[in-house]
Amino acid sequence: MPTYVPYSDEIEVLQPREEEISNEIVESMARINRLMFDKYRHAIRDAHAKSHGILKAELHVYPNLPEPLAQGVFRESRTYPVIVRFSTAPGSIQPDGVGAPQGMALKLVGVEGLKFLPEEADAVTQDFLLVNNPVIPFGTIYQYLDNQKTLEREAKSPEEMQKLIAQAGRTANKVLDALGIQKEIAGVQVKHILGETFFSMAALRYGDYVAKVRATPLSTSVKLLTGEEIDTSNHDSAIRDAVVKFFKKQSAEYEIQVQLCTNLQTMPIEDGSVEWPQQQSPYQPVARLVIPTQEAYSPARRVYADDVLSFNPFHCLPEHRPLGNIMRIRRKAYEVSSQYRHHMNAQPRLEPRSIEDLPD
Template identity: 40%
Template sequence: MTTYLRYRDDLEHPRADEERDIDRIIAVLRTNNERAFRKYKRGLRDAHAKSHGILRGELTVHAGLRAELAQGMFAEPATYPVIARLSSTSGVIRSDQLRGVRGLGIKVLGVHGPRALPDDDATTQDFIMVTHREFLFADAHAYLTKGMPTAWVLARLPDTALRVGSDLVAALDTHVLRRLGTGVPPNLGVFVAPNTHILGETFFTSAPLRHGDYVAKLLYAPVSPEVVALHGQPIPESAGVNAHQNSVIDFFAAHGATYELRAQLCTDSTRMPIEDATVEWPESESAHETVATLRFDRQDPYTPQRRAYGDEVLSFNSWRGLDAHRPLGSINRLKKRVYEASSNYRHEVGNAPRVEPRDATELPP
């Protein structure tokens, strides 16, 4: 019988210099925000800047979950309205022909209970997910020293330079490094992965979060036949610079889609660490298990009104939610402050209201 790690307040162990590191990261990202505003004349997120669709759906918590999974908002069977935003994780607007990480923000509406942040009076539960299973940097210090130089450069390179660079790295990986029994570093690996249909992707929280009395990571996987068939489907060059947006619009004009939300419970904080987000939690020790189903009916996911609402008004932050699902570890503590600073700047310069929806009808048709 598997024994799962119980959540405790002392599971986290921040570095003494973590807050100073986060201050420095926010300062660099602000320069990226300001540069993007000068270029686009509107405020952009410093990550997930370009959206590909804003979806209305429902999340249904499964009945009969065993006790370790039936935690927090998953404690009882229920159905909640959902707003989801598909994106690319770059902080600038780039061609969809570029390889890279895709993002998913899930906002569950009507979730009641004690909040992760004391001044949060919303009734939403946000989950932020990306297409790489583990985070590329262990903690805030590694992100500052290794990630930020890359982020600074990437924010300033044109699409053509990124396209050539990623193709060269992919060729090097395929024809040289694999023959030597090695591969490109993980932080470059995101530029090697093929560019495939976003609706067929699996998304991950990458870093852990509280799961009521336990600790977990989450994934979001396609399960209905129409989206399962899109897994690994290449994006053709003929599809243009907005290929993901157009493919999402075309798909939902003809189909609905079903995905599952699955939790992987932590068994041991040494083998499945809280503070180092680069370490893979082995499926052999604790498999992902389904806790909820998300369904999206046919719709137009990118009307001008929806795009404006999703890009200008809405914000997603995994700290906006129940204390029972409070994000854990250094990368999540980093995101708490970085996402808030980015959102404040974006709404201020865009003169846009900052709204947490209480009803799905607030999402424009």
């Protein structure tokens, strides 16, 4: 058996000027969010503002997992109800033709035990936030701040965006990545969100160990969609419509897999842009996420998911706390974003106590 790196509190290393840099990022995000409120007269998320489907699902933890995999919520073979929210990354509502990283947020409900955040200690939820990329390209707070400054310039001055796009032929990937926009503008098609594999991108505690997590298509219904392009021409909500159409008649299964850290040098915690080599430690299956046929985007669901719910990687058991500087900053970033959103939309900030809280 490979030797898995044991979790210890010393595994995280506070970085130089971490608090100051983190505050700069969060303040910049908050300024953009205020601009967005004035644009929409409705508060949206600082990131992943546009939802494409809100689904009721079940997570089935596999039986007989070996000890290193049987940790936290995966400790025993049981079933959790789950709320799933599919999204795209920008903190504004963009037409789907502007390709962007895609998100899958999971909220397990009915998870007992004291939670990591003191203010949510008696919550019964465990969130996993995943994006369709194995790493976060701005994997440290320093790189993230540079990206954030570009985003703020763009938000204040959409004309500057046009200039950047005009230059894109020369510096395409860098500039477009910096804007959280993939190469669609430069001509690449948008992929069907249900065929994608979604990753935690950075590390989290996995009970006695350390891991990255992903969800990958398991049923043929969604495997067939992997790589499929969606026609977004003249259709700003093509992704949502594809999700709604799919779940009218079909169901989906994804496998939850974890990649345990075996070497802190080649699988660093403090830089989320490093892909952990799968030759050293492959992703291993721990659970199956089952999403049945249903109405994926009813008005009541959209309002509940976009305005009432908060997905947050720190909504977790201590056994799954996020790790590393790009994760630590998220504690403040999600709190500030969600506070503002709920305040401006006059909505309660409530964690669901039961899956029945999700409207049909």
